[in-house]
Amino acid sequence: MKIIEWLSQPWPWYVGGPLIGLMVPGLLLLGNKTFGISSSLRHICAACIPAKIPFFQYDWKRELWNLFLVTGILLGGIVVALFLQNPEPVEVDPNLVNELQQYGITNYKGLVPADLFSWHNLLSAKGFIMTVVGGFLVGFGTRYAGGCTSGHAIMGLSNLQMPSLVATVSFMAGGFFVANLVLPWILKL
Amino acid sequence: MKTQEKIKEIKPRPFLSENTDFEVRSLDAESYNKSELQHPLYYNLKYLFAGVFFGIVLVKSEVISWFRIQEMFRLQSFHMFGVIGSAVAIGMLSVWLIKKYKVKSIYGEPIQFISKKFNRGNVYGGLLFGFGWAITGACPGPLFAQIGTGATVISITLLSAILGTWFYGRIRPFLPH
Numbered sequence: 218m219k220i221i222e223w224l225s226q227p228w229p230w231y232v233g234g235p236l237i238g239l240m241v242p243g244l245l246l247l248g249n250k251t252f253g254i255s256s257s258l259r260h261i262c263a264a265c266i267p268a269k270i271p272f273f274q275y276d277w278k279r280e281l282w283n284l285f286l287v288t289g290i291l292l293g294g295i296v297v298a299l300f301l302q303n304p305e306p307v308e309v310d311p312n313l314v315n316e317l318q319q320y321g322i323t324n325y326k327g328l329v330p331a332d333l334f335s336w337h338n339l340l341s342a343k344g345f346i347m348t349v350v351g352g353f354l355v356g357f358g359t360r361y362a363g364g365c366t367s368g369h370a371i372m373g374l375s376n377l378q379m380p381s382l383v384a385t386v387s388f389m390a391g392g393f394f395v396a397n398l399v400l401p402w403i404l405k406l
Numbered sequence: 407m408k409t410q411e412k413i414k415e416i417k418p419r420p421f422l423s424e425n426t427d428f429e430v431r432s433l434d435a436e437s438y439n440k441s442e443l444q445h446p447l448y449y450n451l452k453y454l455f456a457g458v459f460f461g462i463v464l465v466k467s468e469v470i471s472w473f474r475i476q477e478m479f480r481l482q483s484f485h486m487f488g489v490i491g492s493a494v495a496i497g498m499l500s501v502w503l504i505k506k507y508k509v510k511s512i513y514g515e516p517i518q519f520i521s522k523k524f525n526r527g528n529v530y531g532g533l534l535f536g537f538g539w540a541i542t543g544a545c546p547g548p549l550f551a552q553i554g555t556g557a558t559v560i561s562i563t564l565l566s567a568i569l570g571t572w573f574y575g576r577i578r579p580f581l582p583h
Contacts, residue, residue: 224466230488233467237489238496240460245504247452249511249518252497253429255546258571272575279432285450287550289457294554296458297465309473310482317476328471329543329557336559347541352549352563354538356570359546361531361581363522364428366545369532370490373428373522375497380524381428384532391536396479400540 225301227308240367241375250282253368255359257287320404333404343406362387426525426583434520461551470551472543479540525583531574 244250261284263277306325317323322332338344359365362384364373370388373381425433467489468474478486503509504517511517539545542563544552549567552560574581 227468228463228466230467230485231492233463233469234489234492235496236463237460237467237469238493238500240456241497242500242504243456244453245500245517246509246511247456248449248513249431249515250453251429251431254550255571256427256429258546258568259427259430259575261568262572262575266572268572268576270572270575272578273572275430275433280430281447282450282453283429285453286457286460287547289454289459290461290464290547290550291457291554292454293458293461293463294465294470294551294556296554297462298555301462301466303466307468307471307473310477310480313473313477313480313482325473327557328465328468328473328555329552329560330472333472334557334559334563339559339562348559348563349566351538351541352566353570353573354534355542355544355546355549355563356538356567356572357574358531358533358535358538358570359567360427360571360574361527362529362535363426363525363527363531365535365547366490366539367547368429369528371493371497374494375501376519376521377498377501378428378522380522380528383524384528387529387532388536388539391533392475392479392540393536394533395537395540396476399537400476403541 221300225303227303237371238375241372244286248282251368252372253283253364254287254290255356255365255368256280257283258356259360260284317404320401322404341406343403346403346406358391424523426522426527428522431518431520460547461554464548464551465555470544470548470555475539475543527581527583530582 240252244252259273260277260280263273263275267273307328309325322330324331333344333347335344339348362369364381364384366388369381369384374385427433464470469486469489474483474486477483501519505519509517544563546567549560549564553564
């Protein structure tokens with residue numbers, strides 16, 4: 218019982234980070250696979266809505282392992298929710314708490330703020346931008362960039378790929394720009 | 407004859423001949439048609455377990471938290487930088503070791519690394535993904551994990567991301583690369 222309680226606390230970066238890093242050799246050793254998540258979205262398109270678009274004309278079944286991987290990630294989320302849930306609210310920097318309070322974000326119970334992302338808010342201007350527009354940018358941008366945080370920032374940098382370094386810097390630059398200069402306007406809506 | 411037809415079918419089209427995707431290995435000309443082992447479907451279960459492991463780590467280290475991503479982009483906490491930095495350090499070390507000792511996969515295949523060429527999409531797409539990352543507080547992996555933890559509304563974000571990917575595929579010929 219003690220071990221479950223211990224595991225249920227939030228894990229510090231020096232535990233989580235190295236475990237994430239182990240995905241790189243793990244997948245290479247398990248079957249010569251390169252770590253990458255966002256390509257799963259492309260395989261879903263290729264499998265379900267290829268619409269004769271050349272970008273989706275390939276043998277997606279050869280990449281089926283990737284869909285098993287992302288299904289596993291979803292199951293991992295369920296495992297935590299069932300057995301390893303942290304009962305405490307997320308502890309964040311007090312400056313962020315003050316800033317978010319202005320926009321009426323006060324609920325820190327979940328890792329995903331219920332004040333922003335909920336079925337109830339989905340069709341408000343704010344909810345729509347956060348949920349739908351944001352998701353669209355994630356899907357469009359990762360594929361245009363040729364990878365996401367896992368494919369570029371972790372796998373690509375591990376293999377010392379220059380394009381991955383450029384992509385990672387671009388991810389961060391885009392994130393800094395929107396989080397600091399654009400998001401406040403969206404949250405005010 | 408039949409197998410030849412099959413090979414023709416999966417051969418990348420000229421349009422795709424240069425694979426800009428860092429994550430889709432089967433499209434790389436270099437690895438294409440190499441003796442890739444054929445396994446029954448259930449062999450993929452090991453990737454399911456790898457995914458469960460990854461999902462648990464993502465949630466427990468709070469990488470999937472919108473709040474943690476906001477802290478990162480406001481430089482208010484070291485947490486996310488520590489997670490990504492140490493993940494890359496372990497990744498680099500393992501790739502170096504695998505190359506140095508020519509480690510093989512559990513099926514005895516030599517492990518392949520494919521170098522990619524830079525294209526402008528790495529910048530433009532990277533910036534657009536950065537915008538989306540700051541808004542949703544999630545990259546693709548965490549989207550799946552967030553749904554798993556019970557934030558069912560994120561399935562809309564995921565659907566929208568699939569749509570975004572589809573739209574990219576649709577207008578790809580018109581985009582600078």
